[in-house]
Every structure is written in C-alpha cells, then in structure tokens.
Amino acid sequence: MSEENNIFDYLLNENEKVTEKQRRIIEAAVEMFAENGYAATSTNQIAKRAGVAEGTIFRHYQTKKDLLLNIVSPMMAKIIAPFVIKDVHKIMDTPYERYEDFLRAIILNRQEFFKTNINVFKIFIQEIPFHPELKEPFIEHVVKKVSEKFALVVQHYQERGQIINLPPKAVIRFTMTVIIGYIISQHVIFSEKDGNHEEEIEQTIQLIMHGLHPKEH
C-alpha cells in the first residue's frame, strides 16, 4: 500500500524516462518547499541540495512553477482516488454496516497516504491559495467530485437512520473539516513526526461519529 500511495513512486515510475538527477531534484524541492515555502526557496538552493547544476532543473522543468505543479498536481488524483466511482461502488456493494465503519475505512486508507506524503501535502495546502492553476482544478475536480460521491454515501446512511438529518453538505463539511483541521493543526502548529497519531485519529473518528449521531432528544 505504501508504494501504491507514495507520490514519489507515482511521479517517478509513471514516466519511465526519469533520470537519477531528476529524482534528486524532486526530492530536494519537496523538502525545501515544505520547509521554507515555495516562494522563499531558490532554484539555486534546490540545485545545491540535489547535487546538480542549476541548469539541470530547467532542463526537466521549464520554470520553477512547473516544478511546483509537477510535484503537487498528482496530489489531486491521489486525494480523489478512494472516491472514484468503482471504489465507491465497491463500498456500496459490500456496504459497511455503519457510517462509523465507512469513515474508519476511509480514514485509515488516507492515513497512510498522509503519513507518506506529508511534505507534498504541506506544500499543497500552503500554495493552493496563491495559484489559480492549482485552485481551480482542485475545486472543480476534487472538492466537487468528492462532494458528490460523498453525498451519496451520506444519504445512504441517513436513509438508514444512522446519521443526523442535516443537509449532506453540512455533514460532509463537518466530517472533512475535522479531518483536514486535524491534519493542518499537526502541520501548522506541531510539525511533529512523533506522537501517538493512531490514537488521536481514533478519538477524532469517535467525535465525528458522535457529532453525527441522529438526535434523539
């Protein structure tokens, strides 16, 4: 699963003709963009860290922004992955009995992904507001499509009386918000790689599910 999720492997295996140098450039860029931000990282620094000439970067990526987009764009496909039709169908065909189970399955699935790609994710989150090329497809393809699929799932469980009867949009926002908020709080405030993440994630799941428990008072 690690390999399947790892953005490096995705990036670098997809396209067969990837040089060793190109790999080192991507690696260095990811590290430095995550650490200092895209705008505050110079191509000179990247080249030095990657152990290549500065010109080499521009042989593979036409501009610095190109490099950023090459790193960050696959994120979207990956984020969206578990919501691709066949997967959701799979979910629906062998349905989790409870929303709780569905949620746990999704989060555990994404958890590995976030762990593996925490740096790329940081960059993604940081740069999205400043690049329309990133923002527009993100809203169009990720937010909208995931919302649609997710809405179906939510309705599925709402019809079974398992979760609260708020508008699906609000339910989704709440669910996502807690998850994303959790991840961002990690990266913005603590940037820690230690800590008992599993337990905290489990608590988070519990709170979400509790929050969505159908009202009976």
Add this chain to the structure above:
Amino acid sequence: MSEENNIFDYLLNENEKVTEKQRRIIEAAVEMFAENGYAATSTNQIAKRAGVAEGTIFRHYQTKKDLLLNIVSPMMAKIIAPFVIKDVHKIMDTPYERYEDFLRAIILNRQEFFKTNINVFKIFIQEIPFHPELKEPFIEHVVKKVSEKFALVVQHYQERGQIINLPPKAVIRFTMTVIIGYIISQHVIFSEKDGNHEEEIEQTIQLIMHGLHPKEH
C-alpha cells in the same frame, strides 16, 4: 465590539504617533500579503499600492519581516484575549449553564473578530510555519495558555456531566479543529464573502456540541 476587535485600530491607536502614510503602508501590506503571500510580495509593490516612497516603509519598519511581524503579532494577543484570566473567571463566575452556551458565546465573540480581520488571519496562518519568531510564541503563549484555560472550562462541564469524558486535550482539539477547519476551508477553497455564514456556523456549533455529548449508549 468591531472597533475593539479590529486589529488596525489596535495597531494604529495603540501607538499614538502613527502617520497617515504608515496607516496606508499597513493597509497595503495586509492586502497584498493576504493575496499573494509574504514572500511573493515586494516592498516596491506595497509602496506603490500605499502611494508612498519605498524608503518610507523602511523608515517605519526596519526590515520587511519587521513589517510582517508588526502586522501579525497583535493577532496573538487578540486571539488569546477571551481566555485571559479575568475573562474566564468572568465566564466561570456567571457561568453558562451549558457547554453549548459557553461555546456559542466564544464563537460569536470570535466570529466578528475573524470577519473583521480575515486578511490578517490569512497571513498569520500562512506564515506561521515559516517563522520561528511567530511559531514559538504562538505555541508557548497562545496554544499552551488557551489550552490550559480551556481545559479548566472543559473539566468544569465534564464534572457536571454535560460533555463526554475524553481527555480534555482531545475535546479541545476537536472543538478548535472544527472551528479552525471551518475558517480555513472558507479561505482556502472558497474565499467567498457571500454565503449564509451565520447558518453554517450555527450548524457547525450544533455538530461540535453533539459530538461532545456524553455517551449514553
């Protein structure tokens, strides 16, 4: 309340000797930092937007970073404000009967603050990961102190059996996470000034409270 919360007024009234030009510099810098990011905004651009000479900026702020810190630092005092001892005591002395009420009071209080200072808040969120001068006092003074105070509040309501008996840290994280996540989702994805924010915030509050409802199953 608006005035009391507005960071500009805070910034600009505190220090009596604030010239018209200085005000325009701050205003321009806030707009541009929020729009394009700190690193991608040049002092030249700020000067032009503010209608002052580039040198004037450096007469008031020794470096560009100084300007950033001057804009963003008061945020911390402001964020922390409602949790300052006397205020919490006030809360506790005339206690809200339910955690729900406490939460709503806090959020309504902060809501105006976020609305008024959305741009400064954006900058704050964006730049915190890259500036230790910002990050350290934020964790030390904001996160830690607010957590401590908040923990007392949480315990207060836990003792009264109103909210779930998870570790206060988890309860706080959940509460904050939902709120912060909500705001960030606004700013990252939609950056919209329209929309029925009041209703969405109320839904969010409902979900938080529900999520923290003590288990009885």
Add this chain to the structure above:
Amino acid sequence: MSEENNIFDYLLNENEKVTEKQRRIIEAAVEMFAENGYAATSTNQIAKRAGVAEGTIFRHYQTKKDLLLNIVSPMMAKIIAPFVIKDVHKIMDTPYERYEDFLRAIILNRQEFFKTNINVFKIFIQEIPFHPELKEPFIEHVVKKVSEKFALVVQHYQERGQIINLPPKAVIRFTMTVIIGYIISQHVIFSEKDGNHEEEIEQTIQLIMHGLHPKEH
C-alpha cells in the same frame, strides 16, 4: 545646429529629470550597442562602462529593449524633421531654383546630423529588421510621410523640366538609395571617422543629379 541635432541633448534635455547616472548609462549603451550590437551587449557590460550598478539601469529603463528603444526612437522624429510640412513649405515658398540646390540643402542639413549621431544611426540601421516596434512606425511615419512630401518636391521639379520624368517613387528611391547606401557603406565597411567626407558627399550629390537629368537623347 549641432545642439539642435544632437540626439543626446534631445534625449537628455527634453525630460528635465535626467540623472547624471542616466546620462552615463545612455552614453555607454550607445557606444557598446554600436560596437558590438544590441544582442551581443550585456547589461552588465553597460553598467560597468557607465560606472553604475546593474540595477540602476533597470531603475530607469524597465527592460534592456526599453533602453534600446529609448535610444533609437528619437531618431525617427529627427530623420523626419526636415520634411515636416512647415519646413517643406518653407522650401517651396523660397524655392531652390534647381533640384540640385534642394538636394544639397537637404544633404548638408542631414550631414551634420549623421556625423553627430553616427553611433545611434548605426544601432538604428542594425536593429530595425529585428524589432517590429521599430520597423512599423518607421515605415508608417518615416518612409511613408517622407515619401509623400518628397513626392511633392519631385513633382515640383519635374513640372519645371529639371529632372527626369520617371515615377516619383523611382526618383525618390534612387536619391535615397544613393544617400543611404553611401552612409551604410561607410559604417559597414569602413567605420572610418577620417576621410574627406565633404568631397565624397559632393561627388555623390553630383552623381544623383546627373542621374536624374532629363533625358535628351
């Protein structure tokens, strides 16, 4: 007359706010563009020759091309000058008895101009084919307008039976061609500042006039 014709004075007096450094930049750029060509001259070289920092160039001229255009554009107004309506009217009102006299007046008038601005003229000639921004207004304003006025003059003398009855366009092309060809041959082949230019120019005039003598055989 020298002052009136000198492009530097034109350039630098027109706009009152011209720094000493700016003057040195223009001077250095003209020398180096003429010597090595625009594309083969680096802004670094110009800065060094001018004794200023490289950044200073870009404070005054937004791009290197801007610098070129600033040097070369006034050429057009200057070239066109003697053909501006009032001047031609003046010529026609106190008409030169012979085309020969008109020609000599024009050439003597331009001679000083070419001498004084030989370097700018070199640059102009060299760069015109590669810059549409230069080429289009040159054809539109210089070639066309001068041709129109010149055609009137030619017809004037043709009607008086002084010059050959070829289409004015051909007469003009011939006259201009000889003059321009003369100057270019100087600059391309000899780039000499010595030599008995006056006599050679007089011979050139003689040959033009002779060539245009009405056929009587």
Add this chain to the structure above:
Amino acid sequence: MSEENNIFDYLLNENEKVTEKQRRIIEAAVEMFAENGYAATSTNQIAKRAGVAEGTIFRHYQTKKDLLLNIVSPMMAKIIAPFVIKDVHKIMDTPYERYEDFLRAIILNRQEFFKTNINVFKIFIQEIPFHPELKEPFIEHVVKKVSEKFALVVQHYQERGQIINLPPKAVIRFTMTVIIGYIISQHVIFSEKDGNHEEEIEQTIQLIMHGLHPKEH
C-alpha cells in the same frame, strides 16, 4: 545558373561528406539567423528547427561562430566571382560596347545570385560589422580586389568617353552604392518577396547609367 550560384549547393556539394542532418542544420540556421539575427538565435532553436539533437550541431561545427562563418564565408568567393581575372578578361576580350551593357550584364548576373541567396546575404550584411574575421578578408579580398578590377573596367570606358571622368573610386562607389542600397532597402524596409523587382532593377540601372553619363552641358 541557379545551381552555380546557390550557396547551399556550393556549400553542400563542395564537401562530399555532407549528411542529411548537416544540410538541415545549415538550412535552419540560415533561416533563423536571417530572421532574428545571429546573436539572438540559440543553437537550441536551430537544433529544433532542423530536427536534430543540439549536440549534432557541435559535431559538425566546433562553435556557433563556426557555423556562422561556414554559412557566410562562401559569400565572399561568390560575390567576387564575376570579377575574378579570367572572367574580367573574358569581359574585356569580348568587350561590351557600352558601360551600360557591361553594367546590365553584371547586374543580371548578380540578380539571380541575390534572389537565390537573399537570406545568406542578409546575414552577411548584418554580421560583417561585428566580426573582424569576416570584415578583414571582406575588405582585403572583396572590396579591394573588386575595386581594382572594376577600376580597370571603368577606366576602359572612361578612355572611350562613355562615362564621366570622375575618379574611378567615386564611380565605383556610386554604382555599387545604388545597387547595394537597393537591395538593403528591400531587406530592411520591405522584406517583400512580391513586387515587380525586374522593372525596378531596370530603372535603377537606367539611373546609374544616366548618372554616369559624361557631362556635356
């Protein structure tokens, strides 16, 4: 005659071992140098237009300048061609009765040459001022030798009273100037491939001959 004059054929047939790729490189380089200038054309652009790898250029020509010189040097031999001793002897042995006939013969002979090699000629004219390697042999071998031969021709007709008794140098300069000026005016100002060139050239010839008509007034 076309083949005899075409510089490509000259260039490419001379040396038997000219690959297809080499041909494409020369072709591409000529087009781009003529269009954008030597200094403003990158070897990368040439390689792309030629459909070869950048390295291939340097396999055939050690430097970019080498490529230029290889394109442009044969021009000299070609320009000089009709004045090479045996040819002039041929001219003198079967002498044209009038200078007019000689001139027309030369120009018609050169006309085809210019048409066929207009691009190489453009490059030649453009680059001569900036490359001593080009300029010196041009003056030494082309200008001087052609002048000498031409002077003999001029004296030949002057002795027969057919052309004006100015110094041969002036006569030559005038003749050449009109022709070169004509071509340059085409390339600098109009770069047109349409238009009735034949007629215009004939007019030009007429004007030259007329200009050189011995004075009889």
Add this chain to the structure above:
DNA sequence: GATGAATGAGAGTTCATTCAT
C-alpha cells in the same frame, strides 16, 4: 554519426535596503 542529459557561466531582472537630499 548522433544523441540528449548535464553543465556552469552568465543573461536580464528583481529585491530589500541605504542614504543624501
């Protein structure tokens, strides 16, 4: 012979900052 990845010097340009006015 041909390739194209790699280079590092140097291109034009922008930058935060200084300082004389």
Add this chain to the structure above:
DNA sequence: GATGAATGAACTCTCATTCAT
C-alpha cells in the same frame, strides 16, 4: 518624516558547449 535614486546580491532562466552512451 519623506523621498526616490542607487545599490549589489540574489533571483529565475538561457546559453553554448561537453561527453558518456
């Protein structure tokens, strides 16, 4: 206090050239 010309370091990016394959 305010200016804006000046700076030079640093930026992104391009260049002609090399060389292992």
